[in-house]
Each structure stands twice: as structure tokens, then as C-alpha cells.
Amino acid sequence: MSKFKAIIYDLDNTIFPTHLIKMEMVSPVLQAIRDANDHRLSAEQLTNALTDCYRLSIREVAKKYNFSELMINAALSALSAIEINDQLTTYDDYRFLKEIEGFRFLVTSGDSNFQMSKINNLRIANDFNEIFIHDDNESGFKGKLRIFQHIQHKYGLNSNEVMVVGDSADNEIAAGNELKMTTVQILRSGITKASIAQYHIGNFSELFSLNLSI
Known part of the structure; x- marks a missing residue:
């Protein structure tokens, strides 16, 4: 029992x-973060943050790397628009x-x-x-x-x-x-x-x- x-x-x-989530599926989110970064994160920090997006929620990544509100909102907006077409x-x-x-x-x-x-x-x-x-x-x-x-x-x-x-x-x-x-x-x-x-x-x-x- x-x-x-x-x-x-x-x-x-x-x-x-x-890892089954393909790069092209989440690339709009990663690009939104890059575009909104505006030199807030260094190139190395940004690379690490984007890598962490595959294993952590956007809010957790944002907190870990101290994203600006613009970066957070851009990422969440892009994420909400993602459609999963592959099985x-x-x-x-x-x-x-x-x-x-x-x-x-x-x-x-x-x-x-x-x-x-x-x-x-x-x-x-x-x-x-x-x-x-x-x-x-x-x-x-x-x-x-x-x-x-x-x-x-x-x-x-x-x-x-x-x-x-x-x-x-x-x-x-x-x-x-x-x-x-x-x-x-x-x-x-x-x-x-x-x-x-x-x-x-x-x-x-x-x-x-x-x-x-x-």
C-alpha cells in the first residue's frame, strides 16, 4: 500500500x-530581449540570460539578470504570441x-x-x-x-x-x-x-x- x-x-x-522546443519557436522572445536590452546587460550577460530562457521562466531570468521593465514586457509580449505547431x-x-x-x-x-x-x-x-x-x-x-x-x-x-x-x-x-x-x-x-x-x-x-x- x-x-x-x-x-x-x-x-x-x-x-x-x-530541448524539444525548437530555436525558431522561441527566437522571437530571444530577439525581443536583445532589442530591448539597450546596453543594460553586457554581451556575456545577455548570452547567459538567453541560454537560461530554455530552463527558467522569463520572470526568473529577468530577476536573475535584473532586466529592465522594457525587457520584461517585450519578452512576455513575444512569449504570449508563440504558437506551438509541432507535436x-x-x-x-x-x-x-x-x-x-x-x-x-x-x-x-x-x-x-x-x-x-x-x-x-x-x-x-x-x-x-x-x-x-x-x-x-x-x-x-x-x-x-x-x-x-x-x-x-x-x-x-x-x-x-x-x-x-x-x-x-x-x-x-x-x-x-x-x-x-x-x-x-x-x-x-x-x-x-x-x-x-x-x-x-x-x-x-x-x-x-x-x-x-x-
Whole structure:
């Protein structure tokens, strides 16, 4: 019998490999940031910021690199206009997620329209009891912390009944630790192993034994 009544999953680089988003799809966002930069960031800073746009939300990148309001607004405007025409796919091990008993929640950060378009394209919305998108000026950590607390209160869940699965040590893993939930970092390609996560897995199939043995 499963110990956990609920598992909270991240989306990007947990369920969905972000490298499938083609350069030409997001190039208008990157160009909007370049055009609005106006020498605010050095060439090196700008390059690093644009690279981070593939793994962090625009607001998180903006905060990290101290974007001007013009840069933020230009990026968000360009992002909201993006249409995903190619069929996206989840990681191959996604099927195991659907076999685990209990509540399933999807919590992700980023532009609401863009994140929801990815979810709809992947056709995974019906696999979750609820989907939450953190899309405001709070950090990913604070935004997810607030959503995790909401889930707990709404569904009457104790911290020891909730598992959090994701790739980001700074966001979902840190938020889960703050609330004394069980945190599991999934080590997708390119993800650095973080000691603050209580457990580490390589794919979703490992959740079966973890869910029963903890």
C-alpha cells in the first residue's frame, strides 16, 4: 500500500524535455530581449540570460539578470504570441506516472498561456487532479511554496503524505523541503544532482519502489 496520498510533479525537464522546443519557436522572445536590452546587460550577460530562457521562466531570468521593465514586457509580449505547431512528446517513462495511485498534481512556472499550450499539446491535462501554473513576480521557490500550501489545505494532506518530484533544487525541491514534504529530484540529462533533495531517481519507474519503501 502506498504511503503517499499525493505526488506533485514539475513539468519542464521532469515530464517534458525542454530541448524539444525548437530555436525558431522561441527566437522571437530571444530577439525581443536583445532589442530591448539597450546596453543594460553586457554581451556575456545577455548570452547567459538567453541560454537560461530554455530552463527558467522569463520572470526568473529577468530577476536573475535584473532586466529592465522594457525587457520584461517585450519578452512576455513575444512569449504570449508563440504558437506551438509541432507535436511535443513527454519523456518515454511518463507512462509509469499514470500507474501510481493517489492524487496527482502538476505545478509549473512560466507564462500561463505558453505553459498551458505545452500541456495541451502533450495531451496530459486529464492525467492530473489539478494543474497549477505559477505566473507572477514571485520567485519560483516562493510561487511553488504558495501553491503547495494551497494543495495541502484544499485536499487535507499532511506533509508526510505528499511527495514532490522535479528537477530544480532551487524551486520545487526547496519548496517541498520547506514544508517538510518528501522531495525527489529526477536526474534528467544535464541536471546537476543536488544534495538538498532527499532522494534521487533516474526515471519515473523508480517511483514505485520509492513510494512503497520510504
